[in-house]
Amino acid sequence: MAKPRSTKSLSADLVVVANRLPVKRVENDNGDLEWRTSPGGLVASLAPAIAEFNGVAWLGWTGEDTTRTVAPFVLDGMQLVPVRLSEAERELHYEGMSNGTLWPLYHDKVQPGEFHRHWYEGYRSINRRFADAAAKVASEGAMVWVHDYQLQLVPDMLRELRPDLKIGFFLHIPFPSPELFSQLPWRRALTSGLLGADLVGFQSPSDANNFHRLAIGLGLATRTSRSGLDVDGRAVTVRSFPIGIDFQRYDEAANDHAVTEAAQDLRAQLGQPHTVMLGVDRLDYTKGIDVRLRAFKELLADELLHPSQVSMIQIAEPSRDQVDAYVSLRERVERLVGEINGDFGRVGYPVVHYIHRTRSFEELLAMYRAADVMLVTPFRDGMNLVAKEYVAARVDESGVLVLSEFAGAAHQLKDALLVNPYDIDGVKNAILRAVEMGPDEARRRMRAMRRLVKKNDAVSWAAGFLNTLRSI
Ligand code: G6P
Numbered sequence: 001m002a003k004p005r006s007t008k009s010l011s012a013d014l015v016v017v018a019n020r021l022p023v024k025r026v027e028n029d030n031g032d033l034e035w036r037t038s039p040g041g042l043v044a045s046l047a048p049a050i051a052e053f054n055g056v057a058w059l060g061w062t063g064e065d066t067t068r069t070v071a072p073f074v075l076d077g078m079q080l081v082p083v084r085l086s087e088a089e090r091e092l093h094y095e096g097m098s099n100g101t102l103w104p105l106y107h108d109k110v111q112p113g114e115f116h117r118h119w120y121e122g123y124r125s126i127n128r129r130f131a132d133a134a135a136k137v138a139s140e141g142a143m144v145w146v147h148d149y150q151l152q153l154v155p156d157m158l159r160e161l162r163p164d165l166k167i168g169f170f171l172h173i174p175f176p177s178p179e180l181f182s183q184l185p186w187r188r189a190l191t192s193g194l195l196g197a198d199l200v201g202f203q204s205p206s207d208a209n210n211f212h213r214l215a216i217g218l219g220l221a222t223r224t225s226r227s228g229l230d231v232d233g234r235a236v237t238v239r240s241f242p243i244g245i246d247f248q249r250y251d252e253a254a255n256d257h258a259v260t261e262a263a264q265d266l267r268a269q270l271g272q273p274h275t276v277m278l279g280v281d282r283l284d285y286t287k288g289i290d291v292r293l294r295a296f297k298e299l300l301a302d303e304l305l306h307p308s309q310v311s312m313i314q315i316a317e318p319s320r321d322q323v324d325a326y327v328s329l330r331e332r333v334e335r336l337v338g339e340i341n342g343d344f345g346r347v348g349y350p351v352v353h354y355i356h357r358t359r360s361f362e363e364l365l366a367m368y369r370a371a372d373v374m375l376v377t378p379f380r381d382g383m384n385l386v387a388k389e390y391v392a393a394r395v396d397e398s399g400v401l402v403l404s405e406f407a408g409a410a411h412q413l414k415d416a417l418l419v420n421p422y423d424i425d426g427v428k429n430a431i432l433r434a435v436e437m438g439p440d441e442a443r444r445r446m447r448a449m450r451r452l453v454k455k456n457d458a459v460s461w462a463a464g465f466l467n468t469l470r471s472i
Contacts, residue, residue: 010072010079011139012057014049014466017130018042019094019150021060021080037076042147044246045458049466050077057137059130061085061094083133085126092122095322098150104325105180106149106173107286107380111325120186124153127193131157138165143469146197148172153189156196168469169197170241173382174408175207178214191220195231199469201241203382203408208240237472241465242412243383244457250392251454254365262366270370271349274309275435278371280364280386281378282319283356285329288377288404288421289316293336293352295427300344300351304432307344312375313353313367330356368393373434376403377421383408387416391449400434400442401449402427412452415445 022043023035037043043058050056057079062070070082085093096119104113131154138144143166146154155167181187191214194200202208212229215221221229221236229236253259270276277296281287296312299305316333320326337354344351359367368374374390384407391401391413403409403416410418419430 010055010057010081010137012053012055012079012137013139013142014053014056015134015138015142015144016042016046016056016058016147017134017144017151017154018058018060018147019098021058021062021082023062023075023080025062025064035073035075035080042458043078044249045244045462048459049462053143055079055139057081059083059133059137065090079137081133081137083130089122089126091322092119093126094150095320097123099320099323101184102149102152103173103286105184106176108174108176109180110379111285115183115185117185123150124189127151127153128157130154131161134158135161138162140164141166143168143466145170145466145469153193154196155200156193159196166469166472167197168199168201168465169194170201170465171207171382172203172243174204174380175202175210177210178217181210181214188218188220191215191218195220195229195236197236198234198472199237199239199465201239201465201468203240203242204411205240207382207408208238212238235472237468239468241461241468242408242456243385244453244459244461245385245388245392246459247388247392247454247457250365250389251395253361254369254393254395256362256365259362259365259369262362263369266366266370270311270353272308274311275372276370277310277312277373277375277431277435278367278390279312279314279375279377280367280389281314281316283316283326283330283333284319285325286378286380288379289314289333290329290336291379291421291424291427292375292377292431293333293340295424295431296352297336297340297343298424299428299431300340304428305435307346307349307351310435311349311351311353313355313371315355315357315359315364315367317358318356364389365393369395372399373431374399374401375431376401376407376409376416377419377427378404378407379421381407381409385409387413388453391446391453394446394450397443397446397450398439399446400437401446402430402434412456413449415448 025033028034059081062082065087066084067086072081101113104111146169155169221231227239337352340352341350368390376387387409401416404421405418417430419427
């Protein structure tokens with residue numbers, strides 16, 4: 001890994017603007033803190049693009065509360081520009097408007113959101129800070145790619161500052177129906193914010209269509225085509241670009257000897273040769289963790305599954321634990337896990353193995369390889385990359401994916417067992433079908449899904465977006 005070095009005069013032909021920087025500060029062998037790029041994710045999909053551009057910069061929050069500006073630095077060929085966020089600002093922008101208002105509303109109000117004027121003011125001032133920073137870094141005529149719901153006002157703010165730029169925006173989460181979105185007191189400003197971009201990208205065609213209808217309905221744009229809008233004489237393209245994963249990285253690592261052994265160890269630890277079911281999620285109320293636990297509990301109570309023949313591993317990665325709804329979700333999930341183990345576990349043999357910690361890449365892969373059935377049951381999800389990761393890790397083409405039809409991934413992974421997470425009997429039936437599925441059917445389905453995840457990988461997603469933006 002390249003040693004980080006500070007950089008004085010920045011100028012980039014491609015500027016990525018995202019709420020978080022793709023780095024973490026970790027302790028090195030000498031006990032000093034240094035920045036390391038988080039492998040995988042968005043940064044991996046941009047790797048080939050880095051070579052094409054004359055300088056790539058990434059602007060984002062470090063995840064640490066800072067009142068002072070942290071100097072930009074270069075890491076792995078990319079200029080990283082930290083945007084400061086104090087604790088008070090974080091409460092308004094991140095926990096407040098982003099995750100207390102927009103997140104629940106965009107996920108079909110699975111939880112009621114709160115609307116607060118001071119949250120919005122905080123959100124606007126942080127969006128202004130990101131826009132100002134991007135305007136300083138971008139070279140003449142550069143492409144700027146803004147990401148996600150935390151930064152929706154940036155495209156328009158940036159266009160005012162720098163009309164020479166080509167601006168793209170991609171929303172990683174779902175975009176709600178115009179009827180739901182219209183509850184927002186700031187609906188016009190947030191829509192105009194996005195319309196500042198030349199290209200607005202979404203995960204699925206229905207998300208793109210919702211935004212297209214909204215912009216016209218609010219009278220902020222006129223229709224030029226199914227994916228085209230006219231905004232005061234300027235063309236804006238609205239399209240879907242379903243995000244992918246770094247298939248090769250998962251495929252290769254899953255074949256690794258150490259991972260294969262770890263998967264075998266895990267199965268041995270679980271006891272009898274039996275069915276292992278797995279859930280891997282951020283501990284978020286949109287993910288339907290409670291749904292699959294309830295379905296599992298009822299199947300055990302109905303004696304359709306037997307505790308000596310089946311077990312479930314649930315990884316629940318800690319997330320946004322300063323937001324009330326996440327605190328109560330944790331209580332709910334942990335109570336259910338306790339009930340299931342209390343009712344059906346034996347000494348040394350719990351039926352649900354619940355892990356409320358972040359697991360390493362290798363540990364996750366071993367779990368993907370050990371699991372016969374993967375349960376992905378969100379009430380609503382932009383894409384759900386875990387579903388794709390499981391598929392990429394199933395190098396022997398076995399394993400069954402149970403997938404919510406309300407995850408963006410369901411538009412692509414039609415060979416999964418699709419379920420409605422609001423229909424608990426439907427989820428129970430799908431789990432039983434997955435447990436009982438014969439190897440030939442499972443292989444046929446998995447093979448088809450692997451082809452699709454491989455073809456539509458992260459690199460092709462990023463290239464698709466950037467090439468479209470370039471050609472506009
Ligand atoms: C979703 C969002 C991302 C966000 C991630 C983790 O995938 O689309 O923008 O970074 O969740 O959430 P966090 O709040 O920890 O950044």
